[in-house]
Amino acid sequence: MAVITAVDTFDIRFPTSLSLDGSDAMNPDPDYSAAYLILRTDADDGLEGHSFVFTIGRGNDVQTAALRALRSYLLGQDIDALLADMGAASRRLVGDSQLRWLGPEKGVMHMAIGAVVDALWDLRAKRAGQPLWLHLASLSPEEIVSLVDFRYLTDALTPDDALRILRAAEPGRTERIAQLRAQGYPAYTTSPGWLGYSDEKLARLCREALAEGFGQIKLKVGANLEDDIRRMRIARETVGAGFPVAIDANQRWDIPDAVAWVNALAAFDPAWIEEPTSPDDVLGHAAIARGVAPIRVATGEHAQNRVIFKQLLQAHAIDVMQIDATRVGGVNENIAQLLLAAHFGVPVCPHAGGVGLCERVQHLSMFDFVAVSGTMDGRMIEYVDHLHEHFVTPTAVDRGRYRAPEAPGSGAEMRPASIAGFTWHPEGAA
Amino acid sequence: MAVITAVDTFDIRFPTSLSLDGSDAMNPDPDYSAAYLILRTDADDGLEGHSFVFTIGRGNDVQTAALRALRSYLLGQDIDALLADMGAASRRLVGDSQLRWLGPEKGVMHMAIGAVVDALWDLRAKRAGQPLWLHLASLSPEEIVSLVDFRYLTDALTPDDALRILRAAEPGRTERIAQLRAQGYPAYTTSPGWLGYSDEKLARLCREALAEGFGQIKLKVGANLEDDIRRMRIARETVGAGFPVAIDANQRWDIPDAVAWVNALAAFDPAWIEEPTSPDDVLGHAAIARGVAPIRVATGEHAQNRVIFKQLLQAHAIDVMQIDATRVGGVNENIAQLLLAAHFGVPVCPHAGGVGLCERVQHLSMFDFVAVSGTMDGRMIEYVDHLHEHFVTPTAVDRGRYRAPEAPGSGAEMRPASIAGFTWHPEGAA
Numbered sequence: 001m002a003v004i005t006a007v008d009t010f011d012i013r014f015p016t017s018l019s020l021d022g023s024d025a026m027n028p029d030p031d032y033s034a035a036y037l038i039l040r041t042d043a044d045d046g047l048e049g050h051s052f053v054f055t056i057g058r059g060n061d062v063q064t065a066a067l068r069a070l071r072s073y074l075l076g077q078d079i080d081a082l083l084a085d086m087g088a089a090s091r092r093l094v095g096d097s098q099l100r101w102l103g104p105e106k107g108v109m110h111m112a113i114g115a116v117v118d119a120l121w122d123l124r125a126k127r128a129g130q131p132l133w134l135h136l137a138s139l140s141p142e143e144i145v146s147l148v149d150f151r152y153l154t155d156a157l158t159p160d161d162a163l164r165i166l167r168a169a170e171p172g173r174t175e176r177i178a179q180l181r182a183q184g185y186p187a188y189t190t191s192p193g194w195l196g197y198s199d200e201k202l203a204r205l206c207r208e209a210l211a212e213g214f215g216q217i218k219l220k221v222g223a224n225l226e227d228d229i230r231r232m233r234i235a236r237e238t239v240g241a242g243f244p245v246a247i248d249a250n251q252r253w254d255i256p257d258a259v260a261w262v263n264a265l266a267a268f269d270p271a272w273i274e275e276p277t278s279p280d281d282v283l284g285h286a287a288i289a290r291g292v293a294p295i296r297v298a299t300g301e302h303a304q305n306r307v308i309f310k311q312l313l314q315a316h317a318i319d320v321m322q323i324d325a326t327r328v329g330g331v332n333e334n335i336a337q338l339l340l341a342a343h344f345g346v347p348v349c350p351h352a353g354g355v356g357l358c359e360r361v362q363h364l365s366m367f368d369f370v371a372v373s374g375t376m377d378g379r380m381i382e383y384v385d386h387l388h389e390h391f392v393t394p395t396a397v398d399r400g401r402y403r404a405p406e407a408p409g410s411g412a413e414m415r416p417a418s419i420a421g422f423t424w425h426p427e428g429a430a
Numbered sequence: 431m432a433v434i435t436a437v438d439t440f441d442i443r444f445p446t447s448l449s450l451d452g453s454d455a456m457n458p459d460p461d462y463s464a465a466y467l468i469l470r471t472d473a474d475d476g477l478e479g480h481s482f483v484f485t486i487g488r489g490n491d492v493q494t495a496a497l498r499a500l501r502s503y504l505l506g507q508d509i510d511a512l513l514a515d516m517g518a519a520s521r522r523l524v525g526d527s528q529l530r531w532l533g534p535e536k537g538v539m540h541m542a543i544g545a546v547v548d549a550l551w552d553l554r555a556k557r558a559g560q561p562l563w564l565h566l567a568s569l570s571p572e573e574i575v576s577l578v579d580f581r582y583l584t585d586a587l588t589p590d591d592a593l594r595i596l597r598a599a600e601p602g603r604t605e606r607i608a609q610l611r612a613q614g615y616p617a618y619t620t621s622p623g624w625l626g627y628s629d630e631k632l633a634r635l636c637r638e639a640l641a642e643g644f645g646q647i648k649l650k651v652g653a654n655l656e657d658d659i660r661r662m663r664i665a666r667e668t669v670g671a672g673f674p675v676a677i678d679a680n681q682r683w684d685i686p687d688a689v690a691w692v693n694a695l696a697a698f699d700p701a702w703i704e705e706p707t708s709p710d711d712v713l714g715h716a717a718i719a720r721g722v723a724p725i726r727v728a729t730g731e732h733a734q735n736r737v738i739f740k741q742l743l744q745a746h747a748i749d750v751m752q753i754d755a756t757r758v759g760g761v762n763e764n765i766a767q768l769l770l771a772a773h774f775g776v777p778v779c780p781h782a783g784g785v786g787l788c789e790r791v792q793h794l795s796m797f798d799f800v801a802v803s804g805t806m807d808g809r810m811i812e813y814v815d816h817l818h819e820h821f822v823t824p825t826a827v828d829r830g831r832y833r834a835p836e837a838p839g840s841g842a843e844m845r846p847a848s849i850a851g852f853t854w855h856p857e858g859a860a
Contacts, residue, residue, distance in 0.1 A: 062538065098487040101487075104681070151684065154685070155685035155714060311712060
């Protein structure tokens with residue numbers, strides 16, 4: 001029997017605020033950070049499970065403390081038993097009655113639990129010698145359903161509903177795996193659109209995005225309407241009519257403001273309005289969707305758990321679902337999100353960027369394509385060209401498409417030199 | 431100029447799981463705990479600001495780490511300037527862009543910010559020589575409105591709406607203060623109804639509640655329907671027809687189960703069903719409210735912020751709003767909740783119990799009576815007779831009513847011996 005022998009945590013911070021990469025209407029000066037976790041066992045294989053929660057700077061110490069608090073749930077545990085029933089492993093942590101009080105199922109504690117669950121998935125995929133997307137897509141519909149916590153979902157999605165969706169996607173899995181490996185998965189880029197960039201840089205980056213083959217670009221909006229009109233005009237003139245240009249307000253508005261502001265930009269044909277208001281406001285998103293139609297509404301990177309996604313879908317509040325790889329309770333809850341989206345017929349276009357989110361979320365979209373929705377229609381993964389050099393298996397994006405990763409694991413593993421070089425110490429340092 | 435010179439934090443835990451006090455369908459073995467905070471200044475008055483976040487055990491270390499992470503926002507700050515503009519002080523913390531990523535406005539980080547805000551309120555009320563309820567009720571409507579963050583509320587409640595509510599309650603404040611001091615505020619008790627208690631103990635505690643003059647009792651339900659029917663029958667037979675007996679499922683059910691289970695108890699005339707499902711599920715609560723009417727739905731102790739409360743009211747999902755003193759962003763956000771409830775005409779019956787929640791939340795209900803809703807009709811504060819002995823100014827409940835506290839401050843201050851005696855150290859001890 002092999003057991004977990006160590007759970008090492010690291011508070012890793014990159015000083016991205018110096019270049020205004022990542023600046024938007026709500027986050028003027030992020031320092032992209034990761035509360036990072038390595039699980040080690042005494043198995044002969046020497047394999048480790050890596051994972052992290054992405055944050056934007058201050059508070060990364062609190063997130064790391066939450067990871068440390070979970071050590072006692074892991075040390076000495078039979079790793080083979082944990083990996084053999086990932087549904088049970090996930091439910092044991094998410095459902096812990098005392099930890100649950102700190103959410104329930106939201107915020108720092110829930111994200112920490114998600115990171116632990118995902119470190120287990122990273123290790124399991126490495127043991128299987130498969131990239132996570134392929135590992136998940138090799139499971140039977142029944143195995144996949146056993147991973148999902150259906151608590152609070154059954155008024156919208158039952159285990160039987162999920163089984164039907166997964167069984168309908170079983171034929172063609174092999175062909176879709178081959179298609180993914182040959183053609184990759186569509187990407188769009190947010191790199192041109194950060195608020196801190198000059199008009200010249202915006203236009204240049206729009207041209208580059210087009211030349212690089214991306215299928216959509218995205219602009220941050222919401223700080224100043226005149227600026228947004230000018231920047232949208234530059235973007236639209238640069239990319240031409242018909243090319244998708246999404247806009248993203250990062251929760252900047254109240255409901256009436258959102259409707260007015262988006263309609264003031266309607267002439268530039270935005271592909272979607274992302275995060276118009278609080279991620280908690282299901283009814284607000286529904287009101288905005290009615291008020292700005294036919295412009296589509298997208299949200300999800302800050303949606304705290306499957307209960308919020310369920311409601312966003314029930315209320316017809318979103319046209320595009322944006323899942324995040326480190327916001328919720330790990331891969332298990334991400335699978336619940338993919339099943340909900342498939343059940344309601346809404347495309348999933350994951351949030352990425354930050355630190356390592358591209359590396360991780362690509363596995364979820366590719367699993368979705370092979371085993372859940374069975375389609376790439378209307379689907380794209382966000383892409384931002386930052387900080388990939390710190391990962392052992394960095395994302396590869398060619399001609400606007402994510403290449404299917406082949407390395408075993410979840411993509412979360414950071415290079416040892418990056419972990420060592422950017423671990424933050426309150427006393428000073430990098 | 432006086433500045434903040436120290437922010438001391440304590441991880442305080444009481445071993446309540448030994449007696450099954452506090453056991454319910456989701457929380458079988460809570461250890462009532464407090465992530466505790468003391469603000470000290472170099473002012474001559476020697477006064478301190480005390481506050482805490484209530485938790486139920488494991489994870490209290492993470493909550494305490496979140497309090498510690500806020501020290502750098504406080505140390506060296508001009509305390510007079512902070513206390514003079516509590517709206518700005520609160521918004522600076524709640525709106526911090528990097529900390530916000532960890533919520534936003536929910537979970538561990540938001541509760542920590544709320545505790546800091548409330549430590550400032552405790553100090554401010556002590557400096558004014560007033561109990562917090564009276565201190566708040568002495569502010570002008572304009573000052574009260576300046577405390578509230580209306581972001582994400584204006585589709586339901588604007589600053590002008592709030593001002594109208596507060597101005598309408600200005601006449602009669604003096605009389606209501608006198609009435610509170612003479613008669614106190616109604617209480618109900620949950621002490622009879624914990625799941626871990628025997629039938630005999632349930633019946634005995636029901637009789638005692640009646641004898642003590644409480645206006646309502648509450649039973650925990652949701653673990654086993656046959657047990658619930660038996661326990662409800664015992665309670666109903668003991669207290670007699672017409673006496674209010676509320677039931678509380680502590681988030682145990684999915685939507686269809688909630689409707690069926692509550693209707694199976696309808697013959698015993700429950701006064702309300704509390705927390706039937708996930709606190710995040712606005713649409714679910716609305717469906718339950720339709721499915722169990724005329725039985726009323728109550729929730730809120732786990733509602734993460736004002737955006738959830740806004741939607742619960744907009745969707746007609748709750749008939750009773752249950753605010754909590756340590757779940758949200760402090761007194762400022764509690765005031766937003768009181769204004770929302772008044773605007774929608776829904777009574778507020780706060781959650782209490784735990785550690786020190788009775789001591790704290792009474793101030794909010796009394797402020798509401800004097801300056802916001804202007805009424806006690808249909809309003810009660812929960813009361814549980816646990817752990818009051820640890821507080822410097824413990825709650826006084828006589829003949830089923832909370833006596834209006836007169837000691838300066840918010841009621842949060844714990845006795846030094848209790849802080850010292852129950853501070854938890856990972857290595858062992860109490």
